[in-house]
Amino acid sequence: MNILYFLIGCSVLVALVFLGAFFWALKTGQHDDVYTPSVRILFDDEVKNDINEKSDKNHISD
Template sequence: MDILYLMIVCSVSLAVIFLIIFIIGAKNGQFEDDESPAVRMLFDSEIQKEEKEKQHQQQDDGNLKEENIDKL
């Protein structure tokens, strides 16, 4: 019978520990946005295209600056 009391105390203690961890996570914003990460992977190619366009624009701007310096 003593082991039964020990098991009850252990299981309740473990449940309280998990509850405390959950409350701390909820207060820190761990569970605020569950949907965006799943949808974000669908838009990955658009982000890469935008980054490539920005790189090309920066390279073009750099080439124009070099041409203007050569003309001076």
């Protein structure tokens, strides 16, 4: 059962990694604005669509 000593160490370490990840997210301002990104992600990117269409047409003409 001595393996438990090692496993406990691992579990604390993993938990610390998550805590660190949370602090990183907090520091880089990922919690500052919790609403706008949810809207932003739904916008279509027209510019890219244009390029896709053109490249599709090129394929057809080729």
